[in-house]
Amino acid sequence: MFEEEHEPDFEIFSALLFNALKAITFMFFISFAMINPAADEGKIDPKAEMMITVTWPDKNPDDVDTYVMDPAGSIVWYNQREAGLMHLERDDRGMFKDVILLNNEEIENPLNQETVAFRGLQDGEYIVNIVHYIANGSAALPVEVKVEKLNPSVQVIFYQTLELRGTGDEVTAVRFTLAGNEVENVTNTPRSLVELTRSGRKGTGDRPGGNDQGGRIDATTGRVIER
DSSP states (O other): OOOOOOOOHHHHHHHHHHHHHHHHHHHHHHHHHHHHHHHHHTSOOOOOSEEEEEEEOTTOOOEEEEEEEOTTSOEEBTTBOEETTEEEOOOOOTTTTOEEEETTEEEEOOOEEEEEEESSOOSEEEEEEEEEEEOSSSSOEEEEEEEEEOSSSOEEEEEEEEEEOSTTOEEEEEEEEEETTEEEEEEOOOOOSHHHHHHTOOOOOOOSOSSSOOOBBOTTTOOBOOO
């Protein structure tokens, strides 16, 4: 009869070591999978609830500013780029220092656009004004204003081209009230926000000026309803 062969001790040790490495590797992947969701929870969600976009002709040297007031009376503008849940993404100063970096080279940016993003919404009235901070000519400047509510679906609250007529001209583009997901009382009744930022007070006093006339705005077209 043949004698039963015995596996050498080093082969048994190698098998034990291999199985141990497999167990450690498996435990590592399990631990990593459990840790990963926690890291996801720490990420900042850049989603915006509302967006206001103000544009004027490309390569135009004029400086246009956007002012927005929320229901709490907070005002976002070039000197206060974050207010409440609002943020002025970019203060566009016409063609002044308007360059972008492309392939490590500065090139002229012809676009004139300011954007205000809302990270959250409050019930109450919002006011959107545009101001002709610096005019470099005598002709009226066409400025396109668009207000979009993005959630739960995209809804254009206001979209119209307005005119600014010289340095210091302030126009109330639109006023509207949020009540939950509903948009109500869309008008363009003039109210100066520049006056509030300069005086440091938050009042309710509407004043003449800005738009030629106030009135209700068609919720479908975003345009002023003729009287």
